[in-house]
Amino acid sequence: AIQMTQSPSSLSASVGDRVTITCRASQGINNDLGWYQQKPGKAPKLLIYGTSSLQSGVPSRFSGSGSGTEFTLTISSLQPEDFATYYCLQDRIYPRTFGQGTKVEIK
Amino acid sequence: AQLVESGGGLVQPGGSLRLSCVASGFTFSSYWMTWVRQAPGKGLEWVANIKQDGSERYYADSVKGRFTISRDNAKNSLYLQMNTLRAEDTAVYYCARDQDIVVAPTVGYDAFDIWGQGTMVTVSS
Numbered sequence: 001a002i003q004m005t006q007s008p009s010s011l012s013a014s015v016g017d018r019v020t021i022t023c024r025a026s027q028g029i030n031n032d033l034g035w036y037q038q039k040p041g042k043a044p045k046l047l048i049y050g051t052s053s054l055q056s057g058v059p060s061r062f063s064g065s066g067s068g069t070e071f072t073l074t075i076s077s078l079q080p081e082d083f084a085t086y087y088c089l090q091d092r093i094y095p096r097t098f099g100q101g102t103k104v105e106i107k
Numbered sequence: 108a109q110l111v112e113s114g115g116g117l118v119q120p121g122g123s124l125r126l127s128c129v130a131s132g133f134t135f136s137s138y139w140m141t142w143v144r145q146a147p148g149k150g151l152e153w154v155a156n157i158k159q160d161g162s163e164r165y166y167a168d169s170v171k172g173r174f175t176i177s178r179d180n181a182k183n184s185l186y187l188q189m190n191t192l193r194a195e196d197t198a199v200y201y202c203a204r205d206q207d208i209v210v211a212p213t214v215g216y217d218a219f220d221i222w223g224q225g226t227m228v229t230v231s232s
Contacts, residue, residue, distance in 0.1 A: 001168060034218060036151070043201055043222035044143075044151060049208060050216040087151050091217035094165040096153040 002026050002090050006099035012107040019075040021102045023088035028068045032092035035064055035073045038101075039084045047086075048073065078104070108132035108221050110202050115226030122192050122230070128185040128202030128223055136160075136180035139205035141219055142187050144198035144228075152198070155187065156205065170196075192230045199225040 003026035013019050023033065031051040036044040046055045048064040051071060061076040075082055083106055088099040114126040128140070142154040155166045155176040164176050175188040185202050203219035210216070 032216060034216065036219070038151070043203075043225060044219070045222075046218055046220050049206075049218035050210065053208075053216070055218065055220065085150075089151075089153070089217070089219075095167045096156075096217065098151045098153060101150040 001095050002029065002093060002097050004088055004090055004097050004099040006086075006088060006102050008102060009100065010103040010105060012105050013078050014107045015078055015080060017078045017107075019078050019082075019104060021073045021086055021088075021104075023066075023071045023073070023099050025069045025071075025090055025092075029090045029092035031067055032090055033064075033066070033071050034089045034091065035062075036087045036089060037082075037084045038087065044087065075104075108204070110204065110221055110223035112200065112202055112223040112226040115200065115228045117229045117231065118192055119232050120193060120230055123188070123190045124192065124228060126187040126189065126200055126202075126226060126228070128187075130183045130185070130204070133204070133221075135178075135183040139207050139217075140176075140178060140185045141203045141205050141217075142176060142185075143201045143203055143219070144196075145201070145225075146195070146198040149198075154200070157185070189228070192228075194230050197228060197230050199227050201225045 035048040038044040052064045085103045141156040157176045173191045177186045204221040206218040
């Protein structure tokens with residue numbers, strides 16, 4: 001199975017900060033990567049699919065980039081509602097695999 | 108559009124449980140469907156998915172041979188039959204709709220855009 005490794009595992013940031021989360025795949029996955037946001041006690045929410053396509057209704061401060069084995073999720077200006085855990089998911093091959101998550105906390 | 112899971116509960120190791128997920132507000136038969144789980148305090152784990160007509164099914168290595176995903180399009184329902192349960196299967200189980208976005212003849216992306224609220228499965232003696 002493809003291993004997905006996110007970094008950092010957690011970070012502290014302030015409102016207005018630019019935040020970048022990295023996801024590395026153990027083998028090339030082209031652009032077959034999505035990003036999900038999860039708040040405590042809630043189901044995950046789709047942010048981005050296909051590396052960089054923004055899901056309808058998701059604020060434009062979220063963006064994704066990358067290709068092959070290295071991908072990034074960027075939040076251009078962190079807002080109070082963005083404090084959550086973020087997961088990448090590869091959908092290149094089965095079984096699908098998530099990264100271990102990155103928790104974004106308030107500084 | 109909504110998904111509602113049910114069927115979770117407490118079961119002994121080695122036991123069985125069947126989860127259900129009922130869809131409403133969209134054409135269920137038009138979408139791949141997926142199960143994802145989350146152990147307490149842990150990250151997300153993809154479990155299984157199934158094609159619109161049930162002709163293709165895929166599983167995580169951790170559940171292959173023990174879990175079976177199925178669907179009944181006439182009842183707008185998705186199921187997960189879980190057998191030979193282990194303590195490590197303890198988790199919240201979510202069902203999710205996969206938009207399966209096709210951008211080219213051989214290029215498509217999973218996009219789990221609608222999720223249920225989750226149902227808790229606890230495997231313990």
